[in-house]
Amino acid sequence: MIGDSLAGRAIRIYIPLLLLLVVTLFPFYWMAVTSFKSASELFDFSVSPLWVRDPTLAWYQHLFTQTNFPRWALNTAIVAIVSTLISLFCSVLAGYSLARLRYRGADSIGWGIFVTYLVPPTLLFLPLTFVIRELHLFNNLWALILTYPTFLIPFCTWMLMGFFKGIPHELEEAALVDGATRIQAMLRIAIPLAVPGILAAALFAFTLSWNEFLYALIFMNDSLVKTIPVGVTQELIHGDEFFWGELMAAALLGSVPVAVLYSFFVDYFVAGMTAGAVKG
Amino acid sequence: MIGVIAYPLGLAVWLSFTDAQVGESGHFIGLGNYDYLFHQSSYADALRNTAVYTTASTLIKAGLGLLMALALARTFPCRRLVYALLFLPFVFPIVIGTVAWYYLFSSVNGGINYLLVHAHLVSDSIAWLGVGPLPMASLITVNVWHGTALFGVLLLAALRSVPADILDAAVIDGARPLRRFTDVVLPYLSSALALGAVLSVGGTFGDFAIVHLLTGGGPANETTIVSTMAFQIALRDGALGVGTATALSIIPVYLVALVFVVRVAGRK
Numbered sequence: 001m002i003g004d005s006l007a008g009r010a011i012r013i014y015i016p017l018l019l020l021l022v023v024t025l026f027p028f029y030w031m032a033v034t035s036f037k038s039a040s041e042l043f044d045f046s047v048s049p050l051w052v053r054d055p056t057l058a059w060y061q062h063l064f065t066q067t068n069f070p071r072w073a074l075n076t077a078i079v080a081i082v083s084t085l086i087s088l089f090c091s092v093l094a095g096y097s098l099a100r101l102r103y104r105g106a107d108s109i110g111w112g113i114f115v116t117y118l119v120p121p122t123l124l125f126l127p128l129t130f131v132i133r134e135l136h137l138f139n140n141l142w143a144l145i146l147t148y149p150t151f152l153i154p155f156c157t158w159m160l161m162g163f164f165k166g167i168p169h170e171l172e173e174a175a176l177v178d179g180a181t182r183i184q185a186m187l188r189i190a191i192p193l194a195v196p197g198i199l200a201a202a203l204f205a206f207t208l209s210w211n212e213f214l215y216a217l218i219f220m221n222d223s224l225v226k227t228i229p230v231g232v233t234q235e236l237i238h239g240d241e242f243f244w245g246e247l248m249a250a251a252l253l254g255s256v257p258v259a260v261l262y263s264f265f266v267d268y269f270v271a272g273m274t275a276g277a278v279k280g
Numbered sequence: 281m282i283g284v285i286a287y288p289l290g291l292a293v294w295l296s297f298t299d300a301q302v303g304e305s306g307h308f309i310g311l312g313n314y315d316y317l318f319h320q321s322s323y324a325d326a327l328r329n330t331a332v333y334t335t336a337s338t339l340i341k342a343g344l345g346l347l348m349a350l351a352l353a354r355t356f357p358c359r360r361l362v363y364a365l366l367f368l369p370f371v372f373p374i375v376i377g378t379v380a381w382y383y384l385f386s387s388v389n390g391g392i393n394y395l396l397v398h399a400h401l402v403s404d405s406i407a408w409l410g411v412g413p414l415p416m417a418s419l420i421t422v423n424v425w426h427g428t429a430l431f432g433v434l435l436l437a438a439l440r441s442v443p444a445d446i447l448d449a450a451v452i453d454g455a456r457p458l459r460r461f462t463d464v465v466l467p468y469l470s471s472a473l474a475l476g477a478v479l480s481v482g483g484t485f486g487d488f489a490i491v492h493l494l495t496g497g498g499p500a501n502e503t504t505i506v507s508t509m510a511f512q513i514a515l516r517d518g519a520l521g522v523g524t525a526t527a528l529s530i531i532p533v534y535l536v537a538l539v540f541v542v543r544v545a546g547r548k
Contacts, residue, residue, distance in 0.1 A: 013351045017362055020348055024366055024425065027380040030391050034383065048398075049389050118478070118538070119289070120486020122507035123531070126514050126524045127291035150288070211373040213489040218515065229375035233493060244383055251376040262371050266364045269371060273433040 035059055035248035042245055059245035060253070068223050069250055072231035077257070079144045079227060080209035086145070087152035087205050092198060094153070095160030096186055100169065110161060117154035124150060125214055132219055143219040144227070148209050155208070156201040159272055163197025164190060200272035203265055207258050228254040296525035301518050313525035322501050322509065323526070330485065330505040330530065332416060334537070337423040338480040342473060344424065345431020352432065353439045370429040378493045381422045385409055385494075415495045415503045422490050427483065431476040438472035439465070477541040485534055506530045 034042070036055040047053065063069045098110050128147050137143040171193070172185040180188070191198070216227045223235060232250045236243045262269060296313055300306030317323050352363055369377060384391040385408035393405040408418045442465055450460045488507045491497060497504035497512065504512075506526060514523020 009354075009356070013354050013356055016347050017351045017366075020344070020351075020366060020428075021362065024369055026391070027377060027384060027425070028368070030384055031376075031380045043389075049391060049394050118482040120482065120507065120534070122486050122488055122510060123292065123527050124288045126510065126520060126527060127288040127295060129515075130291060130295065130520070131288065207371050211375065213375045214511075229373060229489075233375060233379060242383070247379055248383070251379055255373050255376055258371055258373060259368070262368065263364065266367070270367070270433055273370075273430060274437045 031248045031251050034244055035252055037245060039245065059249040063246050063249050063253070067235065067246065067250075068226070068231060069228075069253070071224055072226050072228045073254070075141060075225060076210055076227040076229075076254075079141055079148070080206050083145045083148035083152060083209050084202055084205040087149045087156050088198065088202055090149070090153050091156030091160050091201065092191065092194075094157045096164050096190060098157070099161045099164035100172070100186075100190070110158075113154050113157050113161075117151070117158055121151055121214055125218060128215070129218055138219060139222040139225050141225060144209075144212075144216055147215050147219070148212060152205045152208060156205055159201045159204070160194065160197055163194050163200075166197075167193045196268060196271060199265065200268040203261055203268055204272050206261065210258055292524050292528055295521055296528050298521045300520040300524075306521055309521070313522045314529060316522060317525055317529060322504065325501050326504045326506050326509040326526075327530070327533070329416065329503055330507075331533075333419060333423070333487075333491075333503075333505055334481055334484045336420050337427070337484050338477055338541075340420065340424045341428045341431050341480055342476060344428045345435055345476065346469075348428065348432035349435035349439055352436055366432065367429040369426050372426075374426055375489050375493065377426060378422055378490050381418075381425070382409075382494055385418055409495055411499055411502075415499065419491055419494055419503060422494060423484060423487065426490075427480055430479060431473075434472040434476045435469055438469045442468045474542050477544075478538055481537055481541055485530070485537070 030050075033050065033052050036052050036057070036059075038054055038056045038058060041047065041053060094113075098106055098113070128150070132138060132143045132147070135143075137146070167190055172189050175185045175189055176182070211229065212227070213229045213233075216230045217234075220226045220230055223231070226234070228250070232247065232254060236247045236250060295306075297308055297310060298306035299309050299312070348366060352359065352366075387393060387405040387407050387410075390405070390408075392408065393402075396402045397405065407414065409415050446464060447460065450464045455463070486507065487505070488511065491503060491505050491508050492511070495503045497508045506529075510523045510527040512523075513526055514520050517523075
């Protein structure tokens with residue numbers, strides 16, 4: 001028996017966690033170190049690439065003055081915020097209705113939504129390309145704002161359905177008995193109680209939109225309408241030539257909004273993941 | 281809601297039966313695209329790679345996620361910080377994470393090779409994205425890095441649901457730690473494992489970014505998965521019909537995989 005001695009704790013907790021932490025965090029460390037290196041240091045193979053001797057902000061400066069990075073960040077923010085709001089509005093209504101209203105097939109629709117969410121975007125991107133071309137929306141941010149809800153709505157609805165089911169329905173029934181309408185019961189009682197769930201859904205929807213790559217890659221060809229994931233991987237890489245300094249600086253900056261949201265709302269993220277709605 | 285998914289899906293089925301090219305609608309040609317596809321050796325490669333990529337990633341993520349959950353279920357200093365850091369890759373933009381890994385894998389001054397060479401574990405840089413089984417292993421590594429936290433969170437929540445008195449009873453009855461784990465704890469984890477596996481299979485089956493950026497399906501189709509193959513046929517070569525057929529052809533496989541996962545993980 002190992003027991004709860006120091007050695008036992010080390011084997012069970014500290015060693016596995018330390019190994020996991022090192023592997024998890026190493027890429028982040030690598031990004032940070034690389035982004036602060038000068039051009040000469042980046043290609044000086046005689047020194048260790050794991051450390052930086054003369055830190056410089058040159059790549060960050062370069063990113064803001066020589067590339068369209070600020071524009072990409074703006075585009076990404078607009079698309080992520082608008083598509084999150086649209087999806088959230090639809091999903092709150094759909095999730096509430098599926099969790100509460102007793103109509104025929106509500107359960108099977110609920111499962112249908114889960115299965116829909118599991119439909120990989122790789123099945124949908126070609127027909128959506130067709131639709132976007134018919135609508136003449138190539139190189140238009142609306143192309144992304146309209147297509148992101150195809151994965152955001154099923155995802156948010158599934159997550160919110162779980163949260164609404166967790167709220168005792170007696171509360172709303174009491175309000176209905178007291179003369180409130182169904183809409184009032186939803187707006188005044190269920191939604192305020194579901195705020196943690198709505199926040200979790202919003203955070204994930206924003207993160208998924210911010211990180212989305214496939215649709216943005218196909219629909220956005222003009223440099224000025226690209227999002228960060230597409231702009232960074234297409235314009236800071238030319239064939240075999242990688243602009244590592246700029247790439248890593250852009251990588252760090254491009255993940256700041258998500259990292260900040262995450263650090264403030266880590267509990268909501270975890271609650272959303274535990275609700276079992278997020279693909280990995 | 282239904283229009284959002286059903287319409288594109290219906291359109292996809294239609295497109296897969298036509299000889300549509302990028303920019304023109306095409307004519308109905310029945311099962312011609314599927315027939316063409318099933319006679320391509322690259323299609324068999326893509327199916328095999330998708331299966332390997334999905335299965336290996338999901339199994340490794342489940343194993344590491346269980347390790348993570350078991351460790352995090354204990355109390356220790358800085359637990360919340362460790363918890364937050366371990367789950368960071370899951371919400372981190374995967375495109376950006378993949379680019380960082382690409383540089384880490386690099387043969388020229390890449391971080392991993394530097395460490396290995398200077399620790400005298402290898403004498404020459406390893407071509408992680410070169411030939412043989414290594415490129416696929418690299419893809420799986422990035423996928424696991426990204427997705428292990430999902431299993432970690434789900435399994436941690438499930439571990440918390442194991443009633444303490446049942447565990448105590450098992451201790452009193454003299455059950456050894458391993459026995460306690462397999463017979464008492466594991467049944468409580470089965471639904472979390474099933475859910476994690478379904479979500480992981482869904483996410484990995486549909487993955488595009490990691491493969492597209494890290495290897496582009498190369499070298500010589502050795503890491504092509506169905507999604508990158510559909511992308512290349514439809515948008516590089518312009519054969520929209522064949523590309524759509526490629527994407528749709530995996531639906532039956534995908535459904536079988538999901539049912540299988542739910543059965544297996546649900547039984548444990």
